[in-house]
Amino acid sequence: AQKVTQAQTEISVVEKEDVTLDCVYETRDTTYYLFWYKQPPSGELVFLIRRNSFDEQNEISGRYSWNFQKSTSSFNFTITASQVVDSAVYFCALSEAYNNDMRFGAGTRLTVKP
């Protein structure tokens, strides 16, 4: 069965520090999709990125970057030069191609202090 592990429960950094949020997944499927979502204090879940299992290219979007490594079943998320507005809970999620059950990790609470 699919599983997502976010081992870091809470991370606290000072503004402008770089921070990496870890995500390790388990699946038996060869076709699957990985996602990151952000949940700010206001509570809504905001989609950040989607990756399919055939695309191992790293992605950069502004201060955000993602490192997908099939060899270690990891899909890590790095925020460069963190800002207070980055404070949120970040969820990694996995969806298998033929299973409509999207599985979320437990989330990592990131606090960025000024």
Add this chain to the structure above:
Amino acid sequence: DSGVTQTPKHLITATGQRVTLRCSPRSGDLSVYWYQQSLDQGLQFLIQYYNGEERAKGNILERFSAQQFPDLHSELNLSSLELGDSALYFCASSPSGSYNEQFFGPGTRLTVL
């Protein structure tokens, strides 16, 4: 704003009662998903509907049911409520399957007293 709307925003009720949560998906999206977020269980997938038909079931209790109507809005019915049902209930939508990114509504916070 994701384009997904949920009503009501907050709901306070008593044990044993029944409530209905409503969700309108983004324009053009055929799939609707329901999730429950609680402190002890995290974010759990409950059920998915696609174009009016149930597509997938997750950890949904028998006391809970859902449906998707012809106009694609969806309702989640929670009955015989227990204290442990207090949680944030999210609806999400996507164009088709869960391999698409899902866009989440603002959630309904249910408090069972």
